[in-house]
Amino acid sequence: MIYLDYAAATPVSRKVLAAMEPYFTDEFFNPSAAYLPAKKVAAEYEVAKGVIAHAIGAKSNDLVITGGATEANNLAFTALGAEPYPCHEGAAPGILYLETEHDSVRAVAEKYGGEAIKVLPNGVIDLADLKAKITDETRLISVSLANNELGTIQPLAEIGALVKNVRIGRLKRGIKTPIYLHSDASQALNLLDINVARLGVDMLTLNAAKIYGPKGVGALYVSHDVKLTPISVGGGQEQGLRSGTENVPGVIGFATAIHETKEHLNGNRKKYANYKRILLSELKDYELVNKKHSLDNFVVLCYNGIDAERLIYLLEERGVYVATGAACAASKGKKSHVLAAIGLTDSQIAGSLRLTLGETNDEEQVHEAAKIINQVVQDEKRRTKNE
Ligand code: PLP
Numbered sequence: 001m002i003y004l005d006y007a008a009a010t011p012v013s014r015k016v017l018a019a020m021e022p023y024f025t026d027e028f029f030n031p032s033a034a035y036l037p038a039k040k041v042a043a044e045y046e047v048a049k050g051v052i053a054h055a056i057g058a059k060s061n062d063l064v065i066t067g068g069a070t071e072a073n074n075l076a077f078t079a080l081g082a083e084p085y086p087c088h089e090g091a092a093p094g095i096l097y098l099e100t101e102h103d104s105v106r107a108v109a110e111k112y113g114g115e116a117i118k119v120l121p122n123g124v125i126d127l128a129d130l131k132a133k134i135t136d137e138t139r140l141i142s143v144s145l146a147n148n149e150l151g152t153i154q155p156l157a158e159i160g161a162l163v164k165n166v167r168i169g170r171l172k173r174g175i176k177t178p179i180y181l182h183s184d185a186s187q188a189l190n191l192l193d194i195n196v197a198r199l200g201v202d203m204l205t206l207n208a209a210k211i212y213g214p215k216g217v218g219a220l221y222v223s224h225d226v227k228l229t230p231i232s233v234g235g236g237q238e239q240g241l242r243s244g245t246e247n248v249p250g251v252i253g254f255a256t257a258i259h260e261t262k263e264h265l266n267g268n269r270k271k272y273a274n275y276k277r278i279l280l281s282e283l284k285d286y287e288l289v290n291k292k293h294s295l296d297n298f299v300v301l302c303y304n305g306i307d308a309e310r311l312i313y314l315l316e317e318r319g320v321y322v323a324t325g326a327a328c329a330a331s332k333g334k335k336s337h338v339l340a341a342i343g344l345t346d347s348q349i350a351g352s353l354r355l356t357l358g359e360t361n362d363e364e365q366v367h368e369a370a371k372i373i374n375q376v377v378q379d380e381k382r383r384t385k386n387e
Helices: 014-024 036-055 069-080 103-111 127-133 156-172 248-263 265-282 308-317 327-331 337-341 346-350 363-386
Strands: 063-066 095-098 115-117 140-142 180-184 203-207 218-222 298-302 352-356
Touching: 014 248, 036 063, 036 248, 063 069, 063 248, 069 103, 069 140, 069 180, 069 203, 069 218, 095 103, 115 127, 127 156, 156 180, 248 265, 265 298, 265 363, 308 352, 308 363, 337 346, 346 352
Parallel strands: 095 115, 095 140, 140 180, 180 203
Antiparallel strands: 063 218, 203 218, 298 352
C-alpha cells in the first residue's frame, strides 16, 4: 500500500501508542479521585497538557482539552455567547470566517450568522476583503493557519497585527466591543513552528489525529481575556469548560505526538519538499493547483476532463490511496467549496486529486506512486477518448 492521504488521517506512532498504553491498564485511575495513584495520574495529565501548551508557546492553564478539532472549533465560537449572536436589523453579523475553512468552522460560523472572507486565486486570504468587512460590530474572525484541501498557509501574523490595530483603534474611540482572532491549526501543527504570541491569535485549535496521535483528541488554546461558555456541563473538568472524565491516555498520546512532531519539524519539511519535487517532475499532464504558500506535504493536481473519483477507485486497485479533497465532503458527494473558491471550474474540480505525504512514505514509494498515477491517468484518457 502507498498511502498518500495523511491530511485525512495519520497512523498513531509506535512511540505514542507505547506512551498511552499504561494509562489504559495499570494507570487507569480517575484523575479526580482522592487516593495517591489517582493524584499521580492527575499530575501526569497536567504535565502532558504542559507539554502540548509549551509546543505552541502557551501554558497548561490556557488549554481546554477537547474531543477533537471539531469540538474545539465549536467551543471557540462560544466566545460570542451561548446562543447565536443576536444581530439586530441592519447590523453586521459580527463574525468573519475564511470561505475555505473546514466544515467544522464553516458550519458553526454560519449558525452564528457569519460572513465569509474571500480568498485570492492562490488560496491566500484577500486581506483587502477582510479589511473592508471589519466593522465596529466585528467580534470574531476565524482563519485557519493551513487549509485542509490545499495546504495553503495563511499570513496569520499579519492578520493578528491587523486585529491588534483594530483593538487599539476601538480603545481610542471608547468602543468596548472586543474582537478576537481564532485559528484552526489542525493541519499546520504537523509542519509549522507555531507560537500563539507570534501569530497574535486569541484562540487556536489543535488536533492530535493529524500528527500521529489518537483520533478524537484535540485542544483549544484560549487567551486569558476570552470568556467561553461550555458546550456541555457536568463535573467541571477543564476549568469548567469541558466536563467529563479526562481522557488521560489520549492527552498523554497527544503530548508525545506533539513533542515528536516538533523534534522532526525541519527534517520532515525537507523530506516532504523533496518528495513533492519528485512527484511534480515525474507526474505527467497535470496542472498544479497549490502552486505557492502551501505546506510541504500537500500536492494538489488537476487532470482536467478526467473524473478524479474514478481515478481514486482505480488507484486503490493498484494500492495507491489518495483523495479528491476533504474526506468528509467526498463521502457526501459534495463539490469542494475550497476549489470553487479559488476559481476552478466544475470540470477542473471534478478532475482534482489531493496527495498528502507522511511518515510511512519513502522515495521509492514516491517514484512508484508517480508511475502508477501516470499509467492510470493515461488508461483513463484512452478509455474516455474511445467512449
Ligand atoms: N479542521 C481541519 C482543518 C481538519 O483538517 C479537520 C479534520 O479533517 C478538522 C478540523 C476536524 O477534525 P476532527 O474530525 O478530528 O474533529
